Amino acid sequence: MNIKRKMRKSGLTIIIFTIAIIYFFPILYMFMSGFKTEAQAVRPALFFMPTLKTFGKVLGDRNMFGYLKNSVIQVSVGTSISLLLGIPAAFALAFGQFRKKETNDRVYLWFITTILLPPVAVIIPLYTSFQKLSLIGTPWGLMIVYVGFHVPIVVWMLHSFFSDMPLEILEAADLDGCSRLKQLVHIAMPLVKTGIIASGLLVAVFIWNEFFLGFNLTGNTTATLPVYMARFREQQGQFIAQLSASSAIAILPAIILGWMTQKSLVKGLTMGAVKG
């Protein structure tokens, strides 16, 4: 490789890394500040003596643990149920036989338009009925709303994966007298494994980060991490270290999950979407 090329490559690398670090800096600084004491955190500084005290304080906070638990519950159960409902639905839309041939397309379109629905359009009736049914104090109310909002995403992503599957395999299974359910579980699902993982991950990240519904449909015992984070917005200068430590705990799982799975995510998103 000649000098010019090497220089070009080094130059490019420097530019890219500078951009990347600057772009990521707010989050990096937040993680760093979690290791400061409040006194150290007041003035922006890159060099300091790190301590674990603040993290200890935040983790020991009974409330913080509660919000963490609530988020974990919403994500784990919510994603599972969304997958549980969405996978068969996508399967049925791709291969199902209904009385009218257009049903497949019509219902698929109906699912897709639901993705467009902003949560503000449903918050009023949901809030008032949740109050009447006392669902705000339990995680199930919010969870079923999350499922309702995220099943269409699962359906949308998996639909194209399923459509890509060769029909012959399923036909053969039909001839062998295999039931639909068995076809789905033993044949179809393994073939769209990437899609299932990708949609599951996407839904998990979305639910973990979801704010608007969580903000309005929860109470003390059921509030999730994004709701807890929003409470810090009026604490100027007073609790920066605590805010940083809490944020670090709140965003770490989603960031790690997202990073580890970027490849699957992209595959799922683009495969699912590119085919339309």
Place this chain on the structure above:
Amino acid sequence: MKHFSFKVVTVIFLFALVIGFQAFANGSSDSDATEDVTINIALANNPLSQALEKIANSKYSAEGVTLNIAVLPENDLRQRLTTEASTGGTTYDMFYIGPYEANNWARNGWLEDLEPYFDALPAEKLAWYDRADLIQGMVGSLSLNGDSYALPFYGESSFIMYNKELFEAKGLSMPDEPTWDEIYELALAINDPANGIVGMTMRGAPGWGMSGAPFVTMVNAFGGRFYDMDWNATVDTPEQRGAWEMYKKILRDAGQQDILSYTYNECIALMQSGKAGIYYDATSIAPPLESAESSIAGKVGYVMPPHQKQKSNTAWLWNWAMGINPKSSEANKEAVFNFMLWATSKDFINMTVEMDPTGASTPPASRSSTYALPAYAKTPYAEMTLKTLESTDFTKPTMEPVPYVGLQYIAIPEFADAGTKMTEYLADYVVDKISLDEAIRKTNDLFNQVAIDGDYR
């Protein structure tokens, strides 16, 4: 390979079921009266309420009762509780509100009448609580037809706090009963951006209970009012304009940099750091300024709230009080009542004075006996607090007669929205996004609309 994803999904599902089941088991613990109850409380994020949260979490214990306290930004708290009360929800068992809500909600049946609860108390407990010791003005603002619907946790009026050191350094002195003009001149004199000193700090963040509070008292002081007796909006008057201009002048010429993001929390932090000369806010803000965390403890002066055209009654009157959600279960309501008694009792006040002799955690203006406590009476702000409280009359807020009551707010339900909108227009005007004429016109139209929509006119 074929069964791999099936296994993965099954594992996730089972894991989820286990967690879900555990959550379910934990979640159903507050329904039976003979078992443990959990009471849900939301408090505001002002210093005294936050002190209550800390003390309650460490010192409150009642058999079979678990406290679950969340501290919310004040605007959020009001919005959540109001919508909760009006939709009959049970998310919160205790309502942390002020006279604005209490009066209205009692009328609508959104607060539990406390008299039956008091009647059911054994004689010694009633004597221990000593209802007569509660400051009657506060109690009255929380009652309807003589029945109490909420108990005052702490009360406040408003006054001027100033940094005596900064004043001495510049050879200035604060009059005992300043006018707004005088305050402005003093703020200008102290203002020293080159050295990072702010002349005067005031709440700038919009919200009827946020910047609305100091602003509306300013309007009253300038002789302005919001409605005439026929419910015509009177925002477009020279008196009101005077107030709007003064508010802007102070903040732009001598106020904090990040004007609009300053709630009282930010103002307190600024004042505590010694970087502000004058601060107009609630009397309950004084304790944090005298606390151990404040670098100006012992160097703060207190004078009457500024007047202008109206010579007196230019402060505000507020208390944060505790009421019971009438829709909660009987067991929860009982538990909340006991908690309320504890938090508003003399024992609680004594405990806070012991914990912090500067009085930073002690609820002011709820009980007369507080001011008899030697340690508390010695605090620099006690005397002026009492003086301003006694100067207020919330039934006659303005120079000319008005069809409403309330000093720093108008006691109609629509004010939560209209007042907030007004402070938003004010904010726009302060940062030069709209002209004064535009802001006044919008506010005037708004209040007229409210009068019509709400069938007042």
Place this chain on the structure above:
Amino acid sequence: MKGIMVIKKKSDWPFLLPAMIVVAVMTQIPFLLTIVYSTLRWNLSRPDLRIKFNGFKNYSYFLKIEDIRHIPEFYSILWQTILITVSVLVICTFVGFLLSLLLDHRLPGINIARTLILGPFFVMSTASGVIWKTTILNTTFGWYGVIADFLGFSPVDLISYYPLLVIIFLFVWQWMPFFVLVILAGLQGIPSHLVDSMKIDGVNWYQSTFLIKLPLIRNHMQVAVMLGLIFIIKEFGLILVTTAGGPGTRSYTLPYAVYMQVFNASNVGRAGALATMTVILTLIVVNLLYKSIKKSGAMYE
């Protein structure tokens, strides 16, 4: 052999119905209720005023222009919503494309750089909003203040004086990684033999990027833009924790306005009208976008 499935006696509906029911009950039915509410006069804080049918009065409250010199606030909120959405979309697409081009190189540690840039997409918007507001944009305690001091200029409170710029900037920071993710995947999916043959043919950078690569990743761009649009229109938390819609209503968007109508003004009827109009606007914008993408796609055919 038949090309379609053998029709079984058992119906396929059991696979579909549970999902449909949950989605319908949680999204479509509440939306229908919202539309119904939008025709009512219903103020939660005034139980003494009966709930009554109001026809289109709630809509005309927002839309009616009585005096051309003083148009209702709704239109500025509408304008702000469109401005924010379109700006963010355009910036994310263009700058996202450029960033993807940068990242589409085989350099040591490129994965790390990509991972860093990707990070903000996975951070919850309330956390990122609070972090930006408190540790960076704050003129006293944040990096902005420190840098301004260092450079010798007086820091202007961006959140109070330039709220829309701040919102647009933060939205872009939050969502551009998503665009980069998808577009980069598209770029990396271009067969290497095509790239090589471009080099051999002596195609210059401009031509290879905009005339050859761009059309090839059209599908990916489409996904990024459509999904990105949906994320941006829905966003609420970021606005709440930074500018809170202020000053005044200067950084209100339609979703934020709906929130304030319900929880601050307690006016269910008006909130319903705003929410319905928000959905209509979303549908219109998505439709327009979809059509224009199809049109530009036809150009390349």
